[in-house]
Amino acid sequence: NAGVTQTPKFRILKIGQSMTLQCAQDMNHNYMYWYRQDPGMGLKLIYYSVGAGITDKGEVPNGYNVSRSTTEDFPLRLELAAPSQTSVYFCASSPQMGGGGNTIYFGEGSWLTVV
Amino acid sequence: TQLLEQSPQFLSIQEGENLTVYCNSSSVFSSLQWYRQEPGEGPVLLVTVVTGGEVKKLKRLTFQFGDARKDSSLHITAAQPGDTGLYLCAGAGGDSNYQLIWGAGTKLIIKP
Numbered sequence: 117n118a119g120v121t122q123t124p125k126f127r128i129l130k131i132g133q134s135m136t137l138q139c140a141q142d143m144n145h146n147y148m149y150w151y152r153q154d155p156g157m158g159l160k161l162i163y164y165s166v167g168a169g170i171t172d173k174g175e176v177p178n179g180y181n182v183s184r185s186t187t188e189d190f191p192l193r194l195e196l197a198a199p200s201q202t203s204v205y206f207c208a209s210s211p212q213m214g215g216g217g218n219t220i221y222f223g224e225g226s227w228l229t230v231v
Numbered sequence: 232t233q234l235l236e237q238s239p240q241f242l243s244i245q246e247g248e249n250l251t252v253y254c255n256s257s258s259v260f261s262s263l264q265w266y267r268q269e270p271g272e273g274p275v276l277l278v279t280v281v282t283g284g285e286v287k288k289l290k291r292l293t294f295q296f297g298d299a300r301k302d303s304s305l306h307i308t309a310a311q312p313g314d315t316g317l318y319l320c321a322g323a324g325g326d327s328n329y330q331l332i333w334g335a336g337t338k339l340i341i342k343p
Contacts, residue, residue, distance in 0.1 A: 120273075156240070158319065158335040159274075174330060206273050214323065214331045217262075217281075222273025 118142045122207050122223035129197040129230045137192040137226050139207030147210045148190040149174075149220070150182065152203040159206070165190055166213075197230045204228070234258075235322055235334035243340040247309055252337040254320035255302040260332075261324025263303045265294055268317040268336070310341045 123138045141148065150162040161174030165184040179201060181193040190209075194201060207223040214220040235256045244250055254263065262281040266274035278287050280296035280303060287294045291314075293306040307314055317338050321331040 156335055158235075158333040159321075160333075161330055164330075208273070214264075214321075217279060219276045219279075220274075220331070222275070224272055 120207055120209055120221050120223035122205075122226050124226060125224070126227045127229070129194075129228065131197060131199065131230060133197050134193070134195050135197070137194070137205055137207070137228075139190045139192065139223060140188050141190075141207075141209040141221070142188065143209060143211075143221065144187060145209035145211050145221070146187070147213055148184065149208040149210075149214070150180070150190070150192045151206045151208065152176065153206060153225075154203050162192065162205075194228075199230050202228060202230045235320055235332050237318075237320060237334035237337050239337060240335070241338045241340075243342065244310060246311055246341055246343050249306070249308050250310055250339070251304055251306045252318055252339070253302065253304050254322075254334050256322060256332075257301065258322070258332075259300050260322035261300070262322070263296055263300075264321045264323070264331070265303070265305055266319045266321065268319060269315075274317075274319055307339075310339075312341045312343050315339060315341050 120141045146167050149164045151159040160176045163182040165171045205226045208220045210220045212218045238253045264279045265277045268274040278294045283298045283300045285296045291308045295304050317336045319336045320334045
């Protein structure tokens with residue numbers, strides 16, 4: 117029962133470094149999402165994808181990039197890490213757009229600290 | 232900007248007590264979802280409400296969608312330590328048809 121798998125679980129980055137958060141789902145879902153969760157701020161959508169080869173910006177895309185070469189994988193790239201990117205990152209997927217009768221399935225999260 | 236405001240932000244009560252948490256907005260949503268998030272994990276869907284005035288029950292949890300589809304409540308009867316977690320509401324179909332709007336959550340602690 118893998119569902120949505122994220123790696124790494126924890127990472128400390130220095131300012132200006134780059135890294136990629138990996139995300140894979142085995143449910144053959146069309147929609148995939150990257151959220152960040154800051155304390156007391158709820159979930160903010162960074163990027164989302166409606167299928168392989170199609171991505172779009174969410175609410176807070178600056179400083180991030182994504183790609184969707186396959187249905188299963190949706191990596192999130194952080195370029196030139198800044199302290200403001202310290203957060204918990206969640207990858208998620210759903211068969212159709214989240215909401216309504218559609219469940220969004222979340223990974224366990226990646227804790228990122230930029231120092 | 233659409234907002235979903237959740238209250239209270241934090242609630243700590245004794246096992247066996249009843250509680251209600253709220254999710255309010257000035258915007259109308261076509262549906263609203265409640266998720267529970269435990270420490271170190273991602274949110275997990277509890278329920279979706281889609282009709283104004285709708286009430287759904289999940290064991291000791293009762294969810295209600297407001298008549299005007301702008302607000303929702305979650306009532307827990309006889310709370311148990313296993314109910315501890317962060318409760319998030321998320322609205323769909325408001326001004327933004329492609330994104331869920333998330334509340335900041337209510338952190339609930341049930342003490343044995």
